[in-house]
Amino acid sequence: MNRICSTAASAAGRVRDPAGADRPDPEVNRQPVIHFLRTGIRIVVATVLAASLVVLAGVLWPLDTPIAQRAPDRLLIAGANLVDVRAGIVRPGQDILIEDGTIAAVGANLPRDSVIVLDAPGRYAIPGLFDMHVHSFKLSPLLTHPLFVAAGVTAVRDMGGCIGIDDAWVACADEKGAWNEAVRESRLVGPRFDQVTSLAINGGSEIPNGIDPELGAASPAGARKRVEHDLARGVDFLKPYTRISRDSYLALAEAARANGLYLAGHQPLAVSGLEAVAAGQRSIEHAFLFIWECYPGMAELRGTDNPRSVYTNEHRVSMISGHDEALCRTLHEAMVEAGTAFVPTHTTRKLDAFALDEAYRNDPRLKYIPRPLRSLWLGDADGMAQRAGDDGQASYRDFYEFGLAQTGAAHAAGVQVLAGTDAPDSFAFPGTGLHDELEHLVEAGLSPLDALRAATIEPARFLGLDGKAGVIEAGARADIVLLSGNPLADIGAVRSTDTVVLAGAVYDREDLDRLLADVEEAAGHWSMWPKFAWQIANSPIMRKQFAD
Ligand SMILES: [Zn+2]
Numbered sequence: 256m257n258r259i260c261s262t263a264a265s266a267a268g269r270v271r272d273p274a275g276a277d278r279p280d281p282e283v284n285r286q287p288v289i290h291f292l293r294t295g296i297r298i299v300v301a302t303v304l305a306a307s308l309v310v311l312a313g314v315l316w317p318l319d320t321p322i323a324q325r326a327p328d329r330l331l332i333a334g335a336n337l338v339d340v341r342a343g344i345v346r347p348g349q350d351i352l353i354e355d356g357t358i359a360a361v362g363a364n365l366p367r368d369s370v371i372v373l374d375a376p377g378r379y380a381i382p383g384l385f386d387m388h389v390h391s392f393k394l395s396p397l398l399t400h401p402l403f404v405a406a407g408v409t410a411v412r413d414m415g416g417c418i419g420i421d422d423a424w425v426a427c428a429d430e431k432g433a434w435n436e437a438v439r440e441s442r443l444v445g446p447r448f449d450q451v452t453s454l455a456i457n458g459g460s461e462i463p464n465g466i467d468p469e470l471g472a473a474s475p476a477g478a479r480k481r482v483e484h485d486l487a488r489g490v491d492f493l494k495p496y497t498r499i500s501r502d503s504y505l506a507l508a509e510a511a512r513a514n515g516l517y518l519a520g521h522q523p524l525a526v527s528g529l530e531a532v533a534a535g536q537r538s539i540e541h542a543f544l545f546i547w548e549c550y551p552g553m554a555e556l557r558g559t560d561n562p563r564s565v566y567t568n569e570h571r572v573s574m575i576s577g578h579d580e581a582l583c584r585t586l587h588e589a590m591v592e593a594g595t596a597f598v599p600t601h602t603t604r605k606l607d608a609f610a611l612d613e614a615y616r617n618d619p620r621l622k623y624i625p626r627p628l629r630s631l632w633l634g635d636a637d638g639m640a641q642r643a644g645d646d647g648q649a650s651y652r653d654f655y656e657f658g659l660a661q662t663g664a665a666h667a668a669g670v671q672v673l674a675g676t677d678a679p680d681s682f683a684f685p686g687t688g689l690h691d692e693l694e695h696l697v698e699a700g701l702s703p704l705d706a707l708r709a710a711t712i713e714p715a716r717f718l719g720l721d722g723k724a725g726v727i728e729a730g731a732r733a734d735i736v737l738l739s740g741n742p743l744a745d746i747g748a749v750r751s752t753d754t755v756v757l758a759g760a761v762y763d764r765e766d767l768d769r770l771l772a773d774v775e776e777a778a779g780h781w782s783m784w785p786k787f788a789w790q791i792a793n794s795p796i797m798r799k800q801f802a803d
Pocket of ligand 1 (some may be wrong): 390
């Protein structure tokens with residue numbers, strides 16, 4: 256700076272040469288350029304610094320998870336209409352005594368001494384609901400767990416996991432265990448995580464850099480290695496995914512069985528439904544199952560090197576027009592005999608069908624979805640609509656409705672149907688998405704009672720918790736929802752949540768509204784953007800998924 260402005264002559268940009276003639280000073284003429292560059296660099300550096308500070312502030316910005324209610328030692332829910340999902344009837348005037356988070360007794364006129372009484376005349380008491388297909392992440396206790404509880408969903412089956420390294424975004428088994436304990440002890444508002452699973456096993460594309468690629472089960476040996484690996488990390492079951500090969504899948508199923516684990520997840524493209532059932536897969540997810548399996552052309556499609564080629568408009572049309580009921584019947588029988596459950600998650604197929612529907616896209620519940628996720632959801636809907644085109648939109652709608660009919664047929668044939676949503680996948684709303692799915696199940700042909708069972712006693716049976724959860728009986732955990740309406744008369748009454756009892760802790764309507772308001776505030780907070788960006792960018796699992 257001093258040099259540039261050292262003399263008046265040079266400041267004027269001209270020097271006098273010995274001959275006395277003025278000539279331009281080349282040094283000085285560069286000065287505005289240098290000045291401009293330096294200023295530019297300063298602006299860039301300042302902007303980068305400021306942006307980094309904003310990101311850092313956003314990442315570190317504390318947002319408190321909602322405060323949990325304390326469970327009283329003894330609580331009596333008095334005079335409720337008890338919905339007995341086992342017997343399929345409503346028992347009026349029932350008292351439910353809760354001690355230390357467990358149901359101690361159920362009956363008329365239980366003694367009221369030394370208990371806190373929660374009067375519930377006119378209320379319908381149902382067991383806390385299960386969502387059998389969700390995904391959780393590190394921020395779930397802040398963003399999705401309170402939504403589940405506010406909707407009466409007191410237990411979830413998480414269908415994602417880690418692979419032996421901590422992850423900035425995905426919640427690992429230890430974390431879910433800690434959440435579970437905190438919920439049991441009324442320190443956290445959230446659903447129970449009764450079992451945990453692996454990272455989806457997809458033939459290798461899912462394995463983050465730095466982890467032994469063999470663990471992707473690209474070969475039968477890799478599949479066996481994966482079972483050992485996940486077993487040591489405390490998973491209860493393994494989740495196969497669409498692209499694992501047939502040989503690896505069969506080796507995975509055998510090794511899982513030998514080690515006391517089981518498979519639950521997608522039906523891999525290379526494996527037939529009958530093979531998956533015979534291999535012992537305990538639940539098969541998503542509504543395409545019977546549409547694929549009852550299409551005679553599927554055997555040929557299964558051999559493709561490019562799984563994406565199966566998801567075309569043309570194939571969707573043929574799968575419906577070429578549907579063969581006899582193939583379905585064979586698969587239904589095999590599933591009934593083996594006890595294989597079906598988790599259709601119609602919520603996910605609804606996105607395909609309604610991607611351009613204005614009411615669907617402007618669901619008022621979007622306010623509970625964190626801003627970055629909201630844009631991902633809408634981007635997903637746009638992409639879906641664009642890829643499909645007009646014909647595709649129509650075939651997706653047929654596919655969705657045909658999927659509902661298939662669920663009805665499977666249920667009528669005796670296949671165990673479980674309610675799951677895939678929340679928070681696009682437009683699968685954590686919590687109330689389960690209400691959507693129960694309505695889907697009724698639309699599919701299940702009675703309201705059977706739909707309710709698909710979210711209560713049936714998931715409990717599936718998870719080995721019969722009598723311990725999914726029912727209101729002595730000995731079961733005290734997860735109870737009081738509704739204003741009778742869900743056996745109209746399944747839509749599951750939305751009329753009046754009170755939720757979670758591990759004996761009481762959340763009345765005011766408390767539930769507070770949970771919703773807390774989530775709405777957090778979801779709309781500016782720091783969601785930096786938090787999401789930071790965690791996802793630092794997540795080896797997510798980096799791999801985005802790269803795939
Ligand atoms: Zn899923």
